[in-house]
Amino acid sequence: MTAPRNPRLIATDLDGTLVRSDGTVSERTRAAVLAAQQAGSVFVMVTARPPRWLHDLSYLVGDHGVAIVANGSILYDVLRRKAIRTRLIDPAVALDVAQAIRAAIPDVQFAIERPDRYGQEPVYLNRWPKPDNTLIAAVEELLAEPAAKLLVRHPSMHSDELLGLVNPLVGQRVTASHSGGHGLVEISASGVSKASMLADFAATQGISAAETIAFGDSVNDLPMLAWAGTSYGVANAHPEVLAMVDKTAPANDEDGVAAVLEEFFQPLK
Numbered sequence: 001m002t003a004p005r006n007p008r009l010i011a012t013d014l015d016g017t018l019v020r021s022d023g024t025v026s027e028r029t030r031a032a033v034l035a036a037q038q039a040g041s042v043f044v045m046v047t048a049r050p051p052r053w054l055h056d057l058s059y060l061v062g063d064h065g066v067a068i069v070a071n072g073s074i075l076y077d078v079l080r081r082k083a084i085r086t087r088l089i090d091p092a093v094a095l096d097v098a099q100a101i102r103a104a105i106p107d108v109q110f111a112i113e114r115p116d117r118y119g120q121e122p123v124y125l126n127r128w129p130k131p132d133n134t135l136i137a138a139v140e141e142l143l144a145e146p147a148a149k150l151l152v153r154h155p156s157m158h159s160d161e162l163l164g165l166v167n168p169l170v171g172q173r174v175t176a177s178h179s180g181g182h183g184l185v186e187i188s189a190s191g192v193s194k195a196s197m198l199a200d201f202a203a204t205q206g207i208s209a210a211e212t213i214a215f216g217d218s219v220n221d222l223p224m225l226a227w228a229g230t231s232y233g234v235a236n237a238h239p240e241v242l243a244m245v246d247k248t249a250p251a252n253d254e255d256g257v258a259a260v261l262e263e264f265f266q267p268l269k
Contacts, residue, residue, distance in 0.1 A: 006039060011214040012216070013046060041265070044061075045068070050070055068201060073088065110153075120135075193224070217241060
């Protein structure tokens with residue numbers, strides 16, 4: 001497809017896409033995003049990250065102030081640190097799904113993301129610092145309230161393998177995906193994806209899919225990339241992403257998103 005000139009909406013994943021492998025956003029990328037915003041395009045971050053991991057990137061959100069987080073489960077006001085809209089997993093459905101997964105794959109470990117709290121089983125292998133208010137509990141207590149995401153971790157499987165096992169177990173009751181790496185599948189409510197919340201956000205801005213470009217690198221980005229008028233996969237993306245996108249951008253460590261935006265917008269000096 002032909003990219004709009006200029007795109008009215010720019011949607012991008014963060015980790016593995018906009019963000020470099022060392023966890024930073026380059027000055028080049030920051031300048032390219034700000035140039036797009038200055039030219040009148042709407043820029044929105046669309047990520048698997050929980051809300052609390054967006055605060056350090058508040059300088060990128062633009063005038064609308066929001067980001068799409070938790071794989072489309074939450075529309076989050078980054079500046080006010082408040083969830084605007086949520087699509088959460090029903091507790092009974094989540095517990096039924098978790099029990100089915102554990103019965104078939106006994107070694108799995110569970111954690112949850114609520115709009116305002118993270119929780120995990122005592123045995124869960126968390127690779128990041130836990131928030132001070134982390135709920136440590138059995139899965140039954142973790143899922144006593146609606147969750148934005150149910151995290152399923154396996155100590156040795158690759159995420160592709162684990163997702164292949166999880167999908168037949170959960171069916172259409174929930175949406176299962178992953179954002180790369182080893183041994184982690186992320187489960188959202190049925191019908192929830194980055195694309196679903198992005199489409200809603202675009203509608204509030206009066207912007208169509210045809211006027212949108214989107215960037216991604218992993219399996220959880222596929223619905224968003226399919227929805228956007230023009231899709232870009234960074235060169236380091238998952239093979240499924242590279243097989244379906246309209247165009248390939250340079251890798252995240254080569255500032256691929258910035259390289260594409262510079263084709264549309266003159267970076268600010």
